[in-house]
Amino acid sequence: MLKKLAALVIAPVAALGLAVSLTGLTSATALTGSNSTGSTVGTVPQCAWHLDGVLADVVLSHDDATKYKGLDFGISGSSSSVDSYVAPVASSSKPASPGVDDCSWYTSQASASVTISTDASPGFTSSSFAGDTSMDFSLSDSSHKLTATVSPSCDSPWTAPTGGDNDIYGSHVSGVATSITKLNTTTRSACSYTVGFAATVPAGKSPTHAGSNYAMTGPTLTTTLVTSTS
Amino acid sequence: MRSKFLALSLLFFSAISFNSVFSFELGNAATSNLGLVLDILPSNDPEINRLTTGQALWFVIPPGQHQSRQVRISSTSTIPEVVTLSIGYLNRINGIATIDDSKKSETSQWASFTPEKFKLAPRESRIVEFKYQIPAGTDIGIHEAFLFATANSTAPASTAEYSVPQAARIATPIFLGVGTSAQIDTNFSIDNISGVVVDGVRNLKIDLSNIGKTPLNLSGNVQLSSTEFKGRFIGPLVFTSVVIRPGIDSFVLIPAPPELTPGEWKILVTATQISNTKTKEFTKNIDFKAPSTLISNLIRILGVIFFAVILYFSLRILRAPRKKKEPLEEPKERVRRLRRVRKTSRQEFEVAEIDKIIEEILSRSNSNQSTSKGLKTSKKSTTKSPAKKAPAKKAPAKKDPAKKAPAKKKATKKK
Numbered sequence: 001m002l003k004k005l006a007a008l009v010i011a012p013v014a015a016l017g018l019a020v021s022l023t024g025l026t027s028a029t030a031l032t033g034s035n036s037t038g039s040t041v042g043t044v045p046q047c048a049w050h051l052d053g054v055l056a057d058v059v060l061s062h063d064d065a066t067k068y069k070g071l072d073f074g075i076s077g078s079s080s081s082v083d084s085y086v087a088p089v090a091s092s093s094k095p096a097s098p099g100v101d102d103c104s105w106y107t108s109q110a111s112a113s114v115t116i117s118t119d120a121s122p123g124f125t126s127s128s129f130a131g132d133t134s135m136d137f138s139l140s141d142s143s144h145k146l147t148a149t150v151s152p153s154c155d156s157p158w159t160a161p162t163g164g165d166n167d168i169y170g171s172h173v174s175g176v177a178t179s180i181t182k183l184n185t186t187t188r189s190a191c192s193y194t195v196g197f198a199a200t201v202p203a204g205k206s207p208t209h210a211g212s213n214y215a216m217t218g219p220t221l222t223t224t225l226v227t228s229t230s
Numbered sequence: 231m232r233s234k235f236l237a238l239s240l241l242f243f244s245a246i247s248f249n250s251v252f253s254f255e256l257g258n259a260a261t262s263n264l265g266l267v268l269d270i271l272p273s274n275d276p277e278i279n280r281l282t283t284g285q286a287l288w289f290v291i292p293p294g295q296h297q298s299r300q301v302r303i304s305s306t307s308t309i310p311e312v313v314t315l316s317i318g319y320l321n322r323i324n325g326i327a328t329i330d331d332s333k334k335s336e337t338s339q340w341a342s343f344t345p346e347k348f349k350l351a352p353r354e355s356r357i358v359e360f361k362y363q364i365p366a367g368t369d370i371g372i373h374e375a376f377l378f379a380t381a382n383s384t385a386p387a388s389t390a391e392y393s394v395p396q397a398a399r400i401a402t403p404i405f406l407g408v409g410t411s412a413q414i415d416t417n418f419s420i421d422n423i424s425g426v427v428v429d430g431v432r433n434l435k436i437d438l439s440n441i442g443k444t445p446l447n448l449s450g451n452v453q454l455s456s457t458e459f460k461g462r463f464i465g466p467l468v469f470t471s472v473v474i475r476p477g478i479d480s481f482v483l484i485p486a487p488p489e490l491t492p493g494e495w496k497i498l499v500t501a502t503q504i505s506n507t508k509t510k511e512f513t514k515n516i517d518f519k520a521p522s523t524l525i526s527n528l529i530r531i532l533g534v535i536f537f538a539v540i541l542y543f544s545l546r547i548l549r550a551p552r553k554k555k556e557p558l559e560e561p562k563e564r565v566r567r568l569r570r571v572r573k574t575s576r577q578e579f580e581v582a583e584i585d586k587i588i589e590e591i592l593s594r595s596n597s598n599q600s601t602s603k604g605l606k607t608s609k610k611s612t613t614k615s616p617a618k619k620a621p622a623k624k625a626p627a628k629k630d631p632a633k634k635a636p637a638k639k640k641a642t643k644k645k
Contacts, residue, residue, distance in 0.1 A: 054265060059390040061390075089267065090304070220395045223397070224401050226327065230473050
């Protein structure tokens, strides 16, 4: 029994010793002169910035599920977690535990910044009833806007968003939700954030089809990941 | 019995499979997220690779010619996406490329994509040919723009009461030089190095100028050796500049290490833009004194004095009493006044004539009849009354001082 135990301990040690000896032997052979000049160089994949998790449609609803009665009617909703991350070019999803050497930037290290924008004259429109625009309303100024509150969960060196900068209304250019410089970008840089949206259906609307449900569609919000190698 | 058991089993399994399919679809709907990756494939053009790193989206095209690059769009989404490629306006603010969707890039008319719009299945990739065709006769120059890859959902619009559709977009800057690589070349100069204190931190400031035709993103290092103490070396201290546009002077700040003491140093600055490396050696007295405020304060004081003097004289001029200028009379007013004067002089003339006639009548009557006191008083009253009524009264009044004048003369003589 004792012998068996000793063998169990010694066997791996011997195997290790053999491996080390062999390696040393190869090195020694190389040092003593080999005519071989061929070699292979393994490379890791190219890194790239990925944008993921932009919800195709954000649904907004009234807090207590009541219906519009001609008074100001607040609606709100939230996006899912939007991810901006560095991963190998071929990666099709955010790595659960990214490694430092999963990919390399080589000579193409790039900065990243995320913005949320819309077209020049945003508003909510309905196509429920042909030609019925009675419930349409525009997001024309800072009093009639789609409030976009960006809540990132990214530590420095990612920048934090400025409150109100990403609100959506006519002639308001979107601010930067978050960004990271080229120098601070690593092979594992990542930032996730959610966006809370809120708007108010203005008072004084008189629906042509009162008692019916109007499906109101807001402006198309474009989440842009700007990457730059310069 | 056996057939009943089989039927029940089939029903049970079909129910399970239906449930699993249904729940899978629900799950998909709940996670209908858009996502994509934009990968610029390296350029094979040695001219481009000489100017920039292979993956930067640079084009140098002479007028009348074209050039293509390949980009790979990959979906990271769980749902099918419609991807559209387009060119956007690039606005560079403090060296940082920013999007301006309200403007159109001047290069968009020269760009084409094959394919421009396509559908990507979940996790699918596609290579797109991006081509710039520069018309003959286009001016030699440089342009910047954005390449946009925008992903939208293929699903029908939401039927929710209130919804906001979203799109995912990746943008990357494009540099387009219209001309030959000789016309669109990289060139820069290292102008100076000095010690500065910024926000209380000691820095080495390297002045750089972009004298070429392409934007620069220089990287390099600084090595210092003391001319006062042999064998005292510092560095290399590495640096990277922001994007410096053609014709623009810029600078880089490098935090100075504590061992970099004020004194004379021999400094070697090396800066590189891809394959274009330049070095410059300086022998300079480096100190980190905050810039003297004496000159600026002196200028400020001189300015204060100068403006105070101007203000003093201005106020003096403003306070000086004005020469009374009679306001220019309106022509209409003047005519009216002249008419009034004529009218009064005519009245005066008439009154004087009446007086004469009365005097004549009185003198005749005096000569014919004996004079009476009552008549004399009536004469006085008649002569005075018209004088009181008419402004012509002034005329006889003028005579009074003339009458008094001899009296005055007499008085002086008495003395």
